[in-house]
Amino acid sequence: MVDFYEGVVNETQPFDAAGSIPVDPTWRPSADFVICRNVDGEVTACYGGAKWDLNPIRLKANRIAMIGFNSIFKKYDSGQSCLVKEVRYLLFCLFFYVQTGHLGRMSAGMLGQYFLTLRTAARYCWDQEANPLVGVISLQQLFSNPAYLNAYSKWMARENIGSTQRRLTKSLISHMVAIGEERLGYKLHGVFNIDFCAVAEVQHQHPVIPTKIYLGVINSVGDWMDFIYPKRKAIEHFLDCFISPYYGYTEAHQKTMFGGPDVVEPEFDQALRLHKLDKIFTGDLNCAGRGVLSSAILKVQWILKTVIHIYTGMRDQEVMLLPYNCIDVEEVVAATLDEDGVSRDKPKIVKVLSSTTKFTGYRKSSSWLATDEVVRAVEIARSICRAISNLFGVRPEDMPLFLNPAIINRRETKVGVPTWNDVSKPKFLLNQLVITESDFQELQATDPLRDFLSAAGFSIGSPWSFTSHQFRRSLAFYGSNSGFISLPTLRKQFKHLSVQMTRYYANNFSRLKTIFGYYDEEVGDFVLPKHHVLFEYQIGMPLNIAYDLLSHAFGDGAQLFGGTGSYISTQRKKMHESGIHIATLRKKTENQALDGRISFKVTLLGACTYPGKCDSYLLGDITSCLSCADGIIERDKLEEAIGDSEADLLLYEPGSGEYQVVEAELTSLKKFHQKFIAVVEV
Numbered sequence: 232m233v234d235f236y237e238g239v240v241n242e243t244q245p246f247d248a249a250g251s252i253p254v255d256p257t258w259r260p261s262a263d264f265v266i267c268r269n270v271d272g273e274v275t276a277c278y279g280g281a282k283w284d285l286n287p288i289r290l291k292a293n294r295i296a297m298i299g300f301n302s303i304f305k306k307y308d309s310g311q312s313c314l315v316k317e318v319r320y321l322l323f324c325l326f327f328y329v330q331t332g333h334l335g336r337m338s339a340g341m342l343g344q345y346f347l348t349l350r351t352a353a354r355y356c357w358d359q360e361a362n363p364l365v366g367v368i369s370l371q372q373l374f375s376n377p378a379y380l381n382a383y384s385k386w387m388a389r390e391n392i393g394s395t396q397r398r399l400t401k402s403l404i405s406h407m408v409a410i411g412e413e414r415l416g417y418k419l420h421g422v423f424n425i426d427f428c429a430v431a432e433v434q435h436q437h438p439v440i441p442t443k444i445y446l447g448v449i450n451s452v453g454d455w456m457d458f459i460y461p462k463r464k465a466i467e468h469f470l471d472c473f474i475s476p477y478y479g480y481t482e483a484h485q486k487t488m489f490g491g492p493d494v495v496e497p498e499f500d501q502a503l504r505l506h507k508l509d510k511i512f513t514g515d516l517n518c519a520g521r522g523v524l525s526s527a528i529l530k531v532q533w534i535l536k537t538v539i540h541i542y543t544g545m546r547d548q549e550v551m552l553l554p555y556n557c558i559d560v561e562e563v564v565a566a567t568l569d570e571d572g573v574s575r576d577k578p579k580i581v582k583v584l585s586s587t588t589k590f591t592g593y594r595k596s597s598s599w600l601a602t603d604e605v606v607r608a609v610e611i612a613r614s615i616c617r618a619i620s621n622l623f624g625v626r627p628e629d630m631p632l633f634l635n636p637a638i639i640n641r642r643e644t645k646v647g648v649p650t651w652n653d654v655s656k657p658k659f660l661l662n663q664l665v666i667t668e669s670d671f672q673e674l675q676a677t678d679p680l681r682d683f684l685s686a687a688g689f690s691i692g693s694p695w696s697f698t699s700h701q702f703r704r705s706l707a708f709y710g711s712n713s714g715f716i717s718l719p720t721l722r723k724q725f726k727h728l729s730v731q732m733t734r735y736y737a738n739n740f741s742r743l744k745t746i747f748g749y750y751d752e753e754v755g756d757f758v759l760p761k762h763h764v765l766f767e768y769q770i771g772m773p774l775n776i777a778y779d780l781l782s783h784a785f786g787d788g789a790q791l792f793g794g795t796g797s798y799i800s801t802q803r804k805k806m807h808e809s810g811i812h813i814a815t816l817r818k819k820t821e822n823q824a825l826d827g828r829i830s831f832k833v834t835l836l837g838a839c840t841y842p843g844k845c846d847s848y849l850l851g852d853i854t855s856c857l858s859c860a861d862g863i864i865e866r867d868k869l870e871e872a873i874g875d876s877e878a879d880l881l882l883y884e885p886g887s888g889e890y891q892v893v894e895a896e897l898t899s900l901k902k903f904h905q906k907f908i909a910v911v912e913v
Contacts, residue, residue: 252327256416259320266326278323285339292551292631292648295339298322298346303353310367314353317370321349324410331406348399351392355383374407377421384427397427435686437700439677439708441670444695449541451659453604455534460607462511463614469506470528470618473639478502479521499524515657521640528615528636529655536633537660538608540702543584543599547699551648553632555616557584558601558609582606662694670695677708835872837865854899864903873900 252258262279269275269287276283276298283298300319304311325337325345337345349370356373359365365379373379387397404422412418440448459466472478477485477492479499485491499520503509512518518527539550560582584601601609612632619634620627623646635649653661666674671691675683683689688696832839835853839845840861847855853872856862876897883890 254413256413260323266323278319283322285342289339291340291548293548293650294645294647295343298343303350304357308357311353311357313369314356318346318349318353321370321407322346324414325406328410328414329406344395344399345403348396348403351387351396352383352400355386371415371417374404374422375417375419377425380422381425384425387427400427401425435681436678437698437704438674438683438689440695440697440701440705441666441673442709443667443670444664445705445709447664448537448660448697451663452534452538452541455657456538456604456607456611459511459531459534459611462508463611465506465508466511466531466611467614467618469502469508470615470636470639471621472502473521473524474622476642479524515659525636525639526655528639529649529651530657532612532615532633532636532649533651533656533660535608535612537697537702539584539605540699541706542602542605544703544706545584545599545699546703550699551631551633553584553609555613555620555627555630555632557632558582558606559584559598584609660697664695666691666693666695834862836862836868838863854896857899857903864907869900869904873897873904876900 260278262277264278265274266276266278266283267274267285267287275287276285281299281301283300285298286294289295300315303315303318322342322345326342329337331337352370352373356368356370360367368379373383384397384400387400404419407415407419475492475496477488478496479502480488480496481498482495485495497505499518500509503512512527516527516530518524536550539545539553540547582601584599584605609632613627615636616630616632616634617627619636619638620630622638623630623634623644625646630646631648633648635644635647637649638644649655666689668691671683671689674689675681834856836856839856839859840863841859847859857864876893879893880890880897883893
């Protein structure tokens with residue numbers, strides 16, 4: 232029985248065998264030397280093979296293309312065999328002798344990139360045949376001769392060879408030095424100062440999705456979930472029927488198929504009505520027949536995948552590696568038992584989504600908070616997974632949550648996860664959420680040092696292009712932002728998640744490591760994955776404090792009063808008069824927030840920057856804010872409070888205790904208004 236996850240768990244690391252290989256520049260592996268096997272022990276790559284399939288030792292869920300030595304040259308010539316042998320051996324050396332990355336060896340995906348780099352070099356060497364002064368050269372000659380390599384560098388720039396290949400060519404030379412002359416059979420010298428014009432691209436942080444667009448995608452995918460969820464069982468039964476090769480085709484087409492059915496099976500439209508799914512597969516999920524059903528299912532899976540990204544902050548491959556059984560229940564607080572052993576308080580339970588860590592080298596379980604929205608998305612995905620597993624003839628329990636639906640029409644499809652293109656994604660996520668001027672201004676405010684005007688994909692009027700990591704960063708940013716989650720248009724589930732994140736992702740949560748981490752046998756303790764979204768959330772909390780304060784300080788330009796309010800007004804004035812750049816103030820404010828020296832919370836009279844607990848705030852004593860050194864007083868809110876107190880005063884009996892309390896509060900508010908605000912007006 233096929234188990235999607237078994238291969239990597241039981242994999243043997245190929246570099247473990249490197250020590251037994253003789254150090255001899257003339258030695259080469261035999262043609263049947265095994266590079267890679269799959270879980271069933273079948274050889275997927277041997278040294279002399281025309282193709283190497285390294286997917287069994289790949290930790291990511293999606294498959295990579297095979298390395299094809301028969302594709303190095305576009306036209307075959309017997310004289311090319313020496314160059315092919317050189318490419319083959321260099322890849323072997325990179326895989327077995329170079330220690331790099333988190334696994335201690337080169338990944339399968341990176342080896343594929345180096346194959347493309349070497350393929351370009353081999354083609355260049357062969358093309359020198361047209362130069363009568365040079366003729367065909369070997370890779371050894373290319374990489375060990377400064378003149379040849381410098382000419383190759385200029386050729387790459389002239390032919391606009393991609394920056395990735397140029398950068399990898401420079402890295403390849405460093406790796407060849409590490410492999411050593413005793414294995415390569417030749418020495419590199421005089422080639423280390425060639426830069427291959429590989430200018431490093433500026434790496435930008437993933438942008439925070441602007442508020443309106445973020446609200447739009449959360450609410451849109453939520454509406455689709457509400458629409459699909461009640462029909463999840465019907466979708467499963469509907470897909471089960473496609474185990475028949477005739478189901479869903481027209482009657483005429485069924486009769487032309489080899490060994491046609493004894494009884495004509497329902498055509499596609501009829502099948503939709505029989506399963507009461509005709510209203511589901513309309514609009515963005517419109518499906519005209521069996522031939523395009525897999526595309527419609529891919530759209531449903533993309534919606535579900537997006538929901539998981541939004542509410543968990545998981546990376547793309549973390550979601551793609553989710554197993555069929557991925558929902559766990561964790562006990563946060565044990566039940567309270569009395570002396571007789573009777574439960575008085577039920578245990579507190581939290582649902583988590585269990586997947587795998589990214590950089591351990593082998594799969595280990597780690598977890599993310601799962602709200603009801605995530606659980607519902609998983610339930611729909613499980614229904615689809617069960618049906619597709621049935622078509623593959625495998626157990627869903629051994630499969631990834633998102634299984635490739637191409638099996639519906641292509642019986643030769645291999646078990647694995649799907650890939651998506653724009654055709655297989657719903658249109659509302661591709662072109663319906665358009666960037667407005669206010670969105671652009673908000674985007675620029677989140678990263679003032681980045682020029683979004685010249686960045687592709689962020690112009691006003693163009694649709695927002697979503698990536699999974701944008702959801703991760705936006706969750707950390709907005710999930711810890713109390714001002715954002717109070718918006719009435721935000722779905723209830725996101726508000727619920729933010730409460731859970733504050734409670735369970737906080738650094739002082741006693742069971743943080745045991746619930747969201749994994750047990751490391753070497754350390755003998757639970758360990759949190761270094762790249763878990765909870766760390767970004769923890770950092771996001773103080774940074775949002777800084778952003779709130781900066782927005783308050785430099786937002787609408789209104790006069791502020793109180794201890795901190797007066798200071799902000801002074802700084803604002805200095806900024807305008809002395810040319811102080813807002814980026815300087817922003818950086819200083821961020822550092823103070825990260826150090827815990829300032830805070831920001833909204834009050835009835837404006838805001839407060841005191842980082843600790845305030846007894847007066849908890850007791851509702853707003854007048855203490857008037858004399859507080861950390862207070863920010865806004866004129867509109869102060870005058871609104873005066874009006875409310877005057878209205879309250881009319882409700883109480885003069886001389887009563889309530890009347891005296893409100894009267895004292897009103898007097899303090901009016902004195903502050905008269906002393907500071909009235910003076911400013913004059």
